[in-house]
Amino acid sequence: MASKGPTIALDAMGGDAAPEIVVCGAAIARERFPDTRFLIFGGGDRVRSLIAENKALAAQAEYRDASTVISADAKASHALRTGRDSSMWRALDAVKQGEATAAVSAGNTGALMAISKFVLRMPAGVDRPAMASIMPTATGETVMLDLGANLECDADNLFQFAILGALFAHATLAMDRPTVGLLNVGAEELKGSDTIKAAAQMLRAREGQLPLRFAGFIEGDDIIGGKVDVVVTDGFSGNVALKTAEGAARLFGQFLRSTFSSSPRARMGYLLARPALKRLREHLDPRKYNGAVFLGLNGIAVKSHGGSDAIGFANAVGVAIDMARHGFLENVRAEFERLQTLGLENKTASL
Amino acid sequence: MASKGPTIALDAMGGDAAPEIVVCGAAIARERFPDTRFLIFGGGDRVRSLIAENKALAAQAEYRDASTVISADAKASHALRTGRDSSMWRALDAVKQGEATAAVSAGNTGALMAISKFVLRMPAGVDRPAMASIMPTATGETVMLDLGANLECDADNLFQFAILGALFAHATLAMDRPTVGLLNVGAEELKGSDTIKAAAQMLRAREGQLPLRFAGFIEGDDIIGGKVDVVVTDGFSGNVALKTAEGAARLFGQFLRSTFSSSPRARMGYLLARPALKRLREHLDPRKYNGAVFLGLNGIAVKSHGGSDAIGFANAVGVAIDMARHGFLENVRAEFERLQTLGLENKTASL
Numbered sequence: 246m247a248s249k250g251p252t253i254a255l256d257a258m259g260g261d262a263a264p265e266i267v268v269c270g271a272a273i274a275r276e277r278f279p280d281t282r283f284l285i286f287g288g289g290d291r292v293r294s295l296i297a298e299n300k301a302l303a304a305q306a307e308y309r310d311a312s313t314v315i316s317a318d319a320k321a322s323h324a325l326r327t328g329r330d331s332s333m334w335r336a337l338d339a340v341k342q343g344e345a346t347a348a349v350s351a352g353n354t355g356a357l358m359a360i361s362k363f364v365l366r367m368p369a370g371v372d373r374p375a376m377a378s379i380m381p382t383a384t385g386e387t388v389m390l391d392l393g394a395n396l397e398c399d400a401d402n403l404f405q406f407a408i409l410g411a412l413f414a415h416a417t418l419a420m421d422r423p424t425v426g427l428l429n430v431g432a433e434e435l436k437g438s439d440t441i442k443a444a445a446q447m448l449r450a451r452e453g454q455l456p457l458r459f460a461g462f463i464e465g466d467d468i469i470g471g472k473v474d475v476v477v478t479d480g481f482s483g484n485v486a487l488k489t490a491e492g493a494a495r496l497f498g499q500f501l502r503s504t505f506s507s508s509p510r511a512r513m514g515y516l517l518a519r520p521a522l523k524r525l526r527e528h529l530d531p532r533k534y535n536g537a538v539f540l541g542l543n544g545i546a547v548k549s550h551g552g553s554d555a556i557g558f559a560n561a562v563g564v565a566i567d568m569a570r571h572g573f574l575e576n577v578r579a580e581f582e583r584l585q586t587l588g589l590e591n592k593t594a595s596l
Numbered sequence: 597m598a599s600k601g602p603t604i605a606l607d608a609m610g611g612d613a614a615p616e617i618v619v620c621g622a623a624i625a626r627e628r629f630p631d632t633r634f635l636i637f638g639g640g641d642r643v644r645s646l647i648a649e650n651k652a653l654a655a656q657a658e659y660r661d662a663s664t665v666i667s668a669d670a671k672a673s674h675a676l677r678t679g680r681d682s683s684m685w686r687a688l689d690a691v692k693q694g695e696a697t698a699a700v701s702a703g704n705t706g707a708l709m710a711i712s713k714f715v716l717r718m719p720a721g722v723d724r725p726a727m728a729s730i731m732p733t734a735t736g737e738t739v740m741l742d743l744g745a746n747l748e749c750d751a752d753n754l755f756q757f758a759i760l761g762a763l764f765a766h767a768t769l770a771m772d773r774p775t776v777g778l779l780n781v782g783a784e785e786l787k788g789s790d791t792i793k794a795a796a797q798m799l800r801a802r803e804g805q806l807p808l809r810f811a812g813f814i815e816g817d818d819i820i821g822g823k824v825d826v827v828v829t830d831g832f833s834g835n836v837a838l839k840t841a842e843g844a845a846r847l848f849g850q851f852l853r854s855t856f857s858s859s860p861r862a863r864m865g866y867l868l869a870r871p872a873l874k875r876l877r878e879h880l881d882p883r884k885y886n887g888a889v890f891l892g893l894n895g896i897a898v899k900s901h902g903g904s905d906a907i908g909f910a911n912a913v914g915v916a917i918d919m920a921r922h923g924f925l926e927n928v929r930a931e932f933e934r935l936q937t938l939g940l941e942n943k944t945a946s947l
Contacts (some may be wrong), residue, residue, distance in 0.1 A: 278850070318784075336854030343856045372681065372738065375887065382847070383847050393782075394779045396781065396788065396789050402905070416886060428836060430744045430747065430832060430835040430836070433669075437747065437832075438747050438748065438832070457773060463836065464836075464839050465836040465837065465838065465839025465840035465841075465842070465843060466839040466840065466842050466843030466846065468840055468841050469840065469842070469843040469844050469846075470846075470847070478836075480781065480783060480786075481789070481833055482832055484781040484815075484816065484838065485779060485781070485815075485816040485829075485833045485837050485840075485861075486764045486836050486840045487814050487816065488815075488816025488817040488819065488841075489816035489819055489820065489836075489837045489840045489841050490840050490841075490844050491816070491817050492817030492818070492819060492820040492821050492841075493820050493840070493841050493844030493845065493848075494844065494848075495733045495820075495821070496733070496820045496821070497815065497845075497848045499734060499846070500880075501852075501876070501877070504869070504872045504873060504875070504876045505869060505872065507872045507875070508871070508872055510868050510871070510872075511869045511871070511872035511873075512864040513865075513868050514864075514866065514867070514869030514870075515865065515869060515871075516865070517861050517862065517864050517865030517868065518855070518856060518860070518861070518862045518865030518866060518869065519860075519865075520859070520862070520863075521855045521856065521858045522696065522855060522862075523858060524855070524858070525851055525852070525855045527850070529851075531606045550876060570789035574611060590788055
C-alpha cells in the first residue's frame with residue numbers, strides 16, 4: 246500500500262452495470278498501472294466481496310462504505326442537496342481531502358458535474374469548469390470541450406476553455422502547444438455570433454502568451470477531419486456534435502453489417518476482409534475514448550460512460566492517471582496565475 | 597413551351613463548376629421531369645452555347661443575360677447592395693414576378709439567403725425563414741432545420757420552424773403529420789435552455805392544432821438514428837450537426853478504402869463485397885441529398901451545394917419541383933393563416 250503511484254477514488258455504485266464493471270475495471274487498470282492504489286466507495290457487501298475476489302486488486306485497494314447512492318435520474322440540484330453520504334460525493338471528497346489524486350464515476354453526469362464543482366471548486370482565473378473528451382479523427386485524436394456543462398458561454402468562458410483544453414491535450418496526448426479551433430458555422434472571420442468573434446479576437450491577440458496555437462474558426466466536419474488538436478465550443482453545440490458523431494459511427498457499423506450479410510458473396514468478402522475490418526473496429530472502439538473529464542477544477546474528476554463495460558471503465562481510470570502523471574492541475578494553476586500576473590484576468594474588459 | 601409543368605429559374609453562374617454543371621443539371625432534370633421549363637440566367641455566350649448543345653433542353657429553356665455575378669466569397673450585405681443585376685438576383689426576381697415557380701442556385705449561400713429574403717419576403721406569421729435539408733438516416737430520411745440562417749433563435753422561431761419543417765416533409769417526403777423533435781442535450785424535460793423549454797411547451801400545448809406530432813426533445817445521435825421525421829434546432833447547432841455528420845460519413849469512406857487496400861486478402865474481400873458496398877454507397881450518396889431549401893418565404897428558393905456535380909444539381913431542381921407540385925407554399929400560407937385565426941400568432945405571449 247505504500248507505493249508512490251497515484252490513488253484513484255472510485256464511485257463503485259455509478260453506471261448501468263455497477264458495481265461489477267467498476268471493480269472489474271479497477272482490476273484491469275491495476276494491471277496496466279501496477280503502482281496505482283484505489284479507494285473504492287460502495288454500498289455494501291457485494292462491492293466488498295467483488296474486491297476480495299481479486300487478490301491483486303484487494304492488496305492495493307481500500308473499501309469504504311457509503312450509505313447512499315445517487316440514482317441515474319436524480320436532478321443535479323437534488324443530488325447536491327441530499328447526496329453528501331453517497332459513494333459519488335465521498336469519492337470526490339477524497340480528492341478534496343488529498344487522500345486521492347482523482348475520482349472516477351460512471352454515475353449521473355449532471356450530479357457528478359454539480360457535486361465536483363461544489364466540492365472541488367475552481368482555481369483562481371477559471372470562471373466555469375468544462376466537460377472535455379477525446380475523439381478519434383481522420384488523422385489521430387482531438388480534444389473537444391465543452392460537452393454540455395455550460396449550455397451558454399460568453400467569450401471569457403470560451404477563452405478559458407481553449408487554455409484548459411490545450412493543457413489537457415498536453416497531459417493526455419503529449420501534444421506540445423496544441424492547435425485550437427473555435428467551432429463555428431464557417432471558417433471566415435466574418436461568420437458567427439458576437440460571442441464567438443470576441444473569443445477569437447482574444448485568442449488571436451494573446452496567442453503568443455498562451456500554451457496553444459490558435460487556428461481560427463473551424464466547422465463541424467473539421468472536428469472528425471482532425472483539423473485541430475482542440476475544438477472549443479459551447480456546451481450545447483459540443484454535446485450535439487459529439488452525439489451526432491457517435492450516432493454516425495453507430496449507423497455506419499449497422500450499414501456495414503447489413504451490407505456484408507446481404508448476399509453469400511458479400512459474406513465471403515467479409516470473411517476475407519475480416520482481419521482488416523477488425524483493425525478498423527479497434528481504431529474506432531468507443532471504449533478507447535471513454536472518459537469525459539471536468540476541466541477547470543481543483544482536482545481531477547472523470548466521468549465514465551454509464552453504459553460502459555469494465556474495459557471502458559479502466560480506460561476512464563487511465564485518463565485520470567494520465568492527467569495526474571503529467572501534472573495537469575499544476576499546469577492549469579500555473580497558467581492561470583501567469584495570465585493574472587500578465588493582467589489578462591479581466592479578459593473581455595481588457596481588449 | 598406551353599406546357600403546364602413548373603418553370604424553374606436557374607442561376608447559371610453559381611457554384612464551383614458553373615455554368616457547366618448547372619446547364620448539364622438542367623438537362624438531367626428535364627429528362628426526369630419532362631414537363632418542366634427553365635429560365636436560365638447567365639453571363640454570356642458560354643451559357644448560351646451550352647444550352648444550344650442540348651436540343652431537348654433548348655426547346656424547353658429560355659436564356660436571359662445577367663450582367664453581373666455574385667462571387668463565392670462576397671459578403672451577404674455587399675451582395676444585397678450591389679447584386680441587383682446578377683444571375684442569382686434575377687432568378688429570384690423571376691419567382692417574385694410569377695414567371696418562375698422556383699429558383700435554384702449553387703452560388704454563395706449567405707447571399708442567396710439574404711437576397712431571397714429581401715426579394716421574396718415572408719408570409720404573414722413567419723418571423724424568419726430557415727434553411728432546411730433532407731438527410732439519410734438509419735431508418736429512412738429526416739428533415740433538419742435551421743442549418744445556419746439564424747444563429748440564435750427564440751422560442752417563436754423554433755415553433756415556426758417546426759411547422760415549416762413538417763410541411764416540407766409532407767411535400768417532399770410524403771409524410772403525413774410528421775413527428776418533430778427539438779434538438780437538445782438530453783431527452784429529459786428538465787434539460788436545455790429556457791428558449792428550448794418554452795418552444796417545447798408551445799409545441800406540446802398546441803400539437804393538436806398543428807400539422808405535426810411533437811416527439812419532445814431528441815439528442816445528436818437521434819438525428820442520424822432516424823428517431824423523428826423533422827429535427828428542429830437553431831442555425832448554429834443545426835449547421836454543426838449537419839457538417840459533423842457529413843464529416844463522419846467522409847471519414848468512414850476513407851477508413852473503409854484504406855481498410856480494403858491494406859492487404860491482398862482485404863482487396864479480394866472488397867472485390868467480392870463490391871456489389872453490396874455499391875448499394876451502401878448509393879444509399880449514402882451525398883448528391884441524393886443535395887439541395888438546402890429556404891423555408892418560410894413567399895417563393896421557393898433552393899441552394900445546391902457549391903461543389904456539386906450535374907447529378908447533384910438536378911437533384912436540387914427535383915426538390916424545388918417536389919415542393920411546387922405538392923403545394924408547399926399554399927400549405928404554409930394556409931397553415932399560418934389558420935394559426936392567426938386561432939389566435940396563436942403571438943405565440944410566446946399567449947402561453
